[in-house]
Amino acid sequence: MKVEDFDTPKHAEFVANFFKLNMNATRAYKATYGQELDDNTAAANASRLLTNAKVSEAVHKRIKANIMEADELLFRVSEFARSEHGQYLKTDGTVDVAKLVEDGKAHLVKGIRETKYGRAYDFHDPKQYLELQGKYLALWKERIEIDSAYQREILQLLKNGDVTQKQAMEVLGETEFRRLYQGSFEDVDSE
Numbered sequence: 001m002k003v004e005d006f007d008t009p010k011h012a013e014f015v016a017n018f019f020k021l022n023m024n025a026t027r028a029y030k031a032t033y034g035q036e037l038d039d040n041t042a043a044a045n046a047s048r049l050l051t052n053a054k055v056s057e058a059v060h061k062r063i064k065a066n067i068m069e070a071d072e073l074l075f076r077v078s079e080f081a082r083s084e085h086g087q088y089l090k091t092d093g094t095v096d097v098a099k100l101v102e103d104g105k106a107h108l109v110k111g112i113r114e115t116k117y118g119r120a121y122d123f124h125d126p127k128q129y130l131e132l133q134g135k136y137l138a139l140w141k142e143r144i145e146i147d148s149a150y151q152r153e154i155l156q157l158l159k160n161g162d163v164t165q166k167q168a169m170e171v172l173g174e175t176e177f178r179r180l181y182q183g184s185f186e187d188v189d190s191e
Contacts, residue, residue: 001058014049015058025050074136076107081129084108095121151180 003012010032017028025046030037033045049055068076085108088100100106111122134140154172157163169177 001054001061006054006058007052011049011052011055012058014046015055015062018059019062074133077129077132077136079105079108080124081126081133083123083126085123097121155180 001012001015003009006012006015014028014032017031018025021027021031026039026043029042029046029049030039033042037045050059084105085095085100088096088103088105088108090096100108108123109121110124113120113122131140151172154163154168158165158168165177172180
């Protein structure tokens with residue numbers, strides 16, 4: 001939104017400060033209206049300002065514009081999982097930072113720190129991103145092994161009317177429920 005879209009130029013400045021200061025409304029209010037304000041006053045005024053229709057709309061629009069869509073998120077996870085930073089490592093163990101930035105891949109760097117040997121670059125651990133990809137693709141499903149005594153107990157609870165078919169299905173899983181009790185009961189979906 002443009003400055004003229006707000007009730008006052010200060011409202012536009014507040015929104016800019018809100019995002020500049022990591023969405024801390026109190027700090028944004030103080031940066032806009034004066035650092036001498038005490039925190040309680042600034043917090044109350046910031047809270048009230050965030051309910052202003054134009055300010056609220058500007059905040060929500062900016063948040064929505066910056067949220068990753070699912071495809072972008074999966075693409076980023078794939079980059080980390082594939083350790084794409086490897087192509088920027090030089091044979092002497094240093095990182096070709098200029099090429100990394102030029103290629104728009106600076107997000108592959110998790111952190112930078114100074115050591116007594118020089119600058120060290122930390123990259124994201126591919127293992128955690130491989131696990132995320134596997135979960136997304138449902139390659140690894142958590143399974144609960146149920147022994148036949150337990151299954152018989154569930155059947156007895158069903159027969160006694162102590163649990164519903166739907167509850168039994170939640171415990172056993174739909175596939176296992178239908179395999180064990182095929183034809184024993186009317187269709188669960190009718191509950």
